Amino acid sequence: MSELASAPPSHPLSIVLAGGGTGGHIEPMLALADALRRRPGADLRITCLGTERGMETRLVPARGYDLRLIPPVPLPRKPTVDLLRVPGRVRRAVAQTRALLDELEADVVVGFGGYVALPAYLAARRAGVPIVVHEQNALPGLANRIGARLAARVAVTTPGTPLHAGVHVGMPLRVAIGSLDRAAMRAEARTAFGLEADRPTLLVFGGSQGAATLNRAAVGAAGALSEAGIQVLHARGPKNTDVEVPPRTGSAPYVVVDYLERMDLAYAAADLALCRSGAVTVAELSAVGLPGVFVPLPIGNGEQRRNALPVVEAGGGLLVEDADLTPGWIAEHVVPLLTDPEALAGYARHAAAAGAPDADERLADMVLDVATGTGVER
Structure with missing residues (x-):
């Protein structure tokens, strides 16, 4: 000091x-x-x-x-x-x-x-x-x-x-993020969002206003996720009221909310995040040791892709371009990762090692x- x-x-x-x-x-x-x-x-x-x-x-x-x-x-x-x-x-x-x-x-x-x-x-x-x-x-x-x-x-x-x-x-x-103990808060967090205690959990969010690409892909993959036993916490964005809870085809819950007031609880509830790669988002996920599937915003000067690359190259996440994110991509890449506890734990360790x-x-x-x-x- x-x-x-x-x-x-x-x-x-x-x-x-x-x-x-x-x-x-x-x-x-x-x-x-x-x-x-x-x-x-x-x-x-x-x-x-x-x-x-x-x-x-x-x-x-x-x-x-x-x-x-x-x-x-x-x-x-x-x-x-x-x-x-x-x-x-x-x-x-x-x-x-x-x-x-x-x-x-x-x-x-x-x-x-x-x-x-x-x-x-x-x-x-x-x-x-x-x-x-x-x-x-x-x-x-x-x-x-x-x-x-x-x-x-x-x-x-x-x-x-x-x-x-x-x-x-x-x-x-914020201290609530920098000092977050995800494991210690997991049970409380999942209860707060109406999720089940022991299922692999995917968090989907596209920033404060949501992201149409992420919304479409995640809802489209809801069947594959639920049938694999993966539950979802999906923040759609307050203006995206057309995104509704998809029909359940498996046993796992799919929870849709407009906005996440408590990101610390959302991070604690999740095992993997599907999200944009703004600088704050990448830093928060790394700091709490939550691996991410990063979908860079397809406009601007490419800074979101650059933000995610160090974590991805360190083994703490995946990178998929906006145009390539589809329900089929989620079924092919996200479902196998979330149903492999050993691989998921490895990604979490590498994400945490990249954090500050x-x-x-x-x-x-x-x-x-x-x-x-x-x-x-x-």
Whole structure:
């Protein structure tokens, strides 16, 4: 643990976190904030930066943190007329963020990428405030590629991430996930979802809104799964009301829910997950030792496939392209794995070995070292 004795005694250590926009930026930001707040004897002032259009307007206050809003700076992926407006937007956002950092007497700025991070990095550079960058994805975005060149320290989730001076720390996760004992909670979790105690269990989810490809394939394979004695917990997404509980052809239950409020219980109930491979999802499954069948989102720059590859190559999961996921593929690949306890246990061990459940504490050490001036050198 980092010592706080060198922090200036005149005011609380002021830590500014920039991670708004999507859950992939917000969740690790809040996990770090929680880890910092848990430090005994720490006199810290934690402020989160966001925009009025992001999920942070709901999630950050709900977790008890101060949220300050700054103008977003969307960066077009392709050359368009909108690209000409970017310099002016950046100047205005940087000026407002610089004023905010001065007001907060910031000792460090921690960025997680995205629309909020770029002006925070540039404003911190102008204000002489040290920067820490955390990259969630195996393929970094533009904001973090710029921020890494300005930062005192750079942390990455995935080993080998192509980011300047990146150090592997893993993905900061909520304590409920990072400290989860799946075996100890299995009976409680299966009872909570109406599942049977001793059947192999498949968890299907496609993120907070669900995923049509996963929904169709899983429901289509329901017969093969149930007849093999495999029960299913399927989060369809709150808008996908057309996904109904399929007729039971075997003895095993197939439970459909709109949304999983308690991912820790869902992970504890499962023996295998069928899911997308966003950075947070991959990190959570690895941290709790739950093997996954990863189905990368077929749009974007390929980062979801890259996120899953280290775990898959370590033997902790399978990878299937979105276009190849069918009921027949599940019957051919998932059913044999879930009905082979020895093979499944091996996948679980390899998944756990690839995880980093203490990433929140490791990143907190890094941030406090930089904030107090003991870890600014690379």
